Amino acid sequence: GNSVTQMEGPVTLSEEAFLTINCTYTATGYPSLFWYVQYPGEGLQLLLKATKADDKGSNKGFEATYRKETTSFHLEKGSVQVSDSAVYFCAPSGRDSGAGSYQLTFGKGTKLSVIP
Amino acid sequence: EAQVTQNPRYLITVTGKKLTVTCSQNMNHEYMSWYRQDPGLGLRQIYYSMNVEVTDKGDVPEGYKVSRKEKRNFPLILESPSPNQTSLYFCASSLRRGQGSYEQYFGPGTRLTVT
Numbered sequence: 001g002n003s004v005t006q007m008e009g010p011v012t013l014s015e016e017a018f019l020t021i022n023c024t025y026t027a028t029g030y031p032s033l034f035w036y037v038q039y040p041g042e043g044l045q046l047l048l049k050a051t052k053a054d055d056k057g058s059n060k061g062f063e064a065t066y067r068k069e070t071t072s073f074h075l076e077k078g079s080v081q082v083s084d085s086a087v088y089f090c091a092p093s094g095r096d097s098g099a100g101s102y103q104l105t106f107g108k109g110t111k112l113s114v115i116p
Numbered sequence: 117e118a119q120v121t122q123n124p125r126y127l128i129t130v131t132g133k134k135l136t137v138t139c140s141q142n143m144n145h146e147y148m149s150w151y152r153q154d155p156g157l158g159l160r161q162i163y164y165s166m167n168v169e170v171t172d173k174g175d176v177p178e179g180y181k182v183s184r185k186e187k188r189n190f191p192l193i194l195e196s197p198s199p200n201q202t203s204l205y206f207c208a209s210s211l212r213r214g215q216g217s218y219e220q221y222f223g224p225g226t227r228l229t230v231t
Contacts (some may be wrong), residue, residue, distance in 0.1 A: 034219070043120075043206055043222035044159075089158065091220070102219060107150075108158035 002027040006090045006107030013080055013114050021075040021110045023064075023090035029044075031092040033057075033066055033073040034104070038087040047088070080114045087111045118143045122207050128229045129197055137226050139207030146212045148190040149220070150182065152203040159206070160177045165190055166212065168229035184185070197230045204228075 007022040027029070032051045036044040048057035053068035062077045072089060090107040120141045129135055135223065149164040151174075161174030165184040179201055181193040190209075194201060205226045210218040 041225045044208075044220075045222065046219045049219065103161070103164075106159040108156065 001012055001032070002092060002093060002103065002105040004090050004105055004107035007110050008108075009087075009110040009112070011110060011112045013112070015082055015116050016079045016115055017114075019075070019077040019080045019084075019112065021090075021112070022072070023074055023107060024070070024072045025090070025092040025105075026071065027092045027105070034093065035062070035064055035073070035075050035092040036089040036091055036106075038089065038109070040086070044089060053082070080112070082116055083113045085112055085114045120207055120209055120221050122205075122223040122226050124134045124226060125224065126227050128231065130231055131198055132196050133227075135194050135197060136205075137194075137205060139190045139192065139223060140188050141190075141209040141221070142188065143209060143211075143221065144187065144207035146187070147199070147218065147220075148184065148207065150180070150190070150192050151206045151208065152176065153206060153225075154203050162192070163203075163204075164213070197228075199230050202228060202230050205230075 004025045034049045035047040037047045038044045048059040050057040051065055055066045057064050064073050064075045065076035087109045089109045091104045093104050123138045146167050147200040151159045153159050159177045162180050163174050163182040165171045168184055168187050171182050171184055176178040184190055207223040210220045
């Protein structure tokens, strides 16, 4: 089956610091890759995605590049803000070999706290 | 407004008392899914549905039931809840796309406590 290894948290950064959250995956076939974000007290929402090798997804200053050769999709932001404090989930979408359908597999999440 | 709604948002119940958590989406999505979120375990899929009357087990289906009689609704049923089902539950929906690049839209969550 599919699996995700995501950087353990929690991560605490000062405002304007550089952020990297590592994510590597295993998946059947050629997955699409997603980062979801969960703000306190809310459900998950899509942050960015990439659907093929070397694609770069970007949104709200966050970026992640689909690296097929290293099966990685690391999340980066050059200058974090207090409002970025949230839990971030890496999620490949790959074909489930058993069911034959595409399924999202979520990492365990990385909690980011940004302090002023 | 496009959204996924869940009810109730919070529920405290006792062991063995049947309950249903409702989920509804207004985006005409084919695919719907239930997850539970627990500290240190991330999100784990309970059940999913590819379309009306088509449901299948996810990673942790034991103790849960679902039904998909209408496209917009996907209720989660706990016939006999136990304390280990205390968790935060999310419903999600998406369009189904052939290459699997669909985005899932999540509800706000239901926090369930079973005593």
